[in-house]
Amino acid sequence: MLCNVMEEITRETLNDLMTESYIGCTCELCQHDILAIALNRLPPQYSSTPTGELYVKARLFASQWRVDVVRELTYAMGIVTKTRRH
Numbered sequence: 832m833l834c835n836v837m838e839e840i841t842r843e844t845l846n847d848l849m850t851e852s853y854i855g856c857t858c859e860l861c862q863h864d865i866l867a868i869a870l871n872r873l874p875p876q877y878s879s880t881p882t883g884e885l886y887v888k889a890r891l892f893a894s895q896w897r898v899d900v901v902r903e904l905t906y907a908m909g910i911v912t913k914t915r916r917h
């Protein structure tokens with residue numbers, strides 16, 4: 832199984848941020864717009880580990896990358912709030 836660990840972390844972090852602080856639209860379209868902007872700005876981190884290990888790895892990397900992920904998600908949420916497509 833090939834997986835972008837950065838994508839997993841970014842999705843999870845977006846969920847947290849949305850419940851904590853995001854005041855814009857939280858529909859799937861907007862979530863995907865936010866993820867696309869943030870993930871294009873973050874370096875992908877591919878891993879070929881099995882699913883169980885993937886989560887261990889994600890936990891490990893999440894602490895290292897969280898500051899960057901939160902920064903890019905905050906930037907992306909700002910753009911999507913201003914340029915909502917619906």
Ligand SMILES: [Zn+2]
Pocket residue numbers: 856857858859860861862917
């Ligand atoms: Zn929306």
